[in-house]
Amino acid sequence: MNYLLISELAPDFxxxxxxxxxxxxxxYVGKVGGQEIQLLSSIDDxxxxxxxxxxxxxxxxEASQNFRPGDVLMTGSDDxxxxxxxxxxxxxxxxxVVSLASPQDPTHLYLAKEQMDPFVQKWRSRKISFLCLWMVDPIESEGQAKLVSILRKVLSKEKSNDK
Structure with a gap:
């Protein structure tokens, strides 16, 4: 099982x-928590x-009436x-948790990420496990560190679930 990492942000962090x-x-490749990980330079790769x-x-x-600076918005497969x-x-x-498709249900929070929606729909239809995390601006080094920490924990939980 390989993890592919895609970033809209400069990937240095x-x-x-x-x-x-x-x-x-x-x-760029490596192992995190026993999991193989590869950084793709763009989603097109x-x-x-x-x-x-x-x-x-x-x-x-960007922040909006629903999202505060520092929030992490996400969508993905249940696992x-x-x-x-x-x-x-x-x-x-x-x-x-947000929806990328304009919601019929007003209780769902919608995030306008039109360029991501076709990819997410394709991953869902192919039953690929995925997780998209978006940090609400401003993203400083502290926000980047939070994203890395969250992903590290997600990857380490994979290892403990495999036992």
Missing amino acids: LIQGFGLHQDENQC LQSDQTDIKILSVGFT LLDRAFQAMDELEQRGV
Whole structure:
């Protein structure tokens, strides 16, 4: 099982936070909590025929009437969302589940990320495990560290669930 990491942000904090190194193909790779992880330079590098993968995506969004600076917004498959909630509880981080499709139900919070929606729909239809995390601006080093901590905990929970 490989994890593919995609970032809308400059990836330096992920490379450093996960201790990734360049392989012979100039891709950043590493192991986190016993899990193989590869950083993709863009979502377009994701090959549509890849199987046996899990996708972790990080990015940012602007504050609105529903979201406060420092909130982490997320969407994903149930398995990874559960682990993200556990990780956020441990870190005392506020997490908000959002929908990328304009909701019919007014109780769902909507996040306008049009460029991500087709990918998310495809991952759902192919039953690929994925987790998208968006930090509400401003994203400073503290916010980047939170994203790395959440992802580290999600990856380490994978290991403990496999036993």
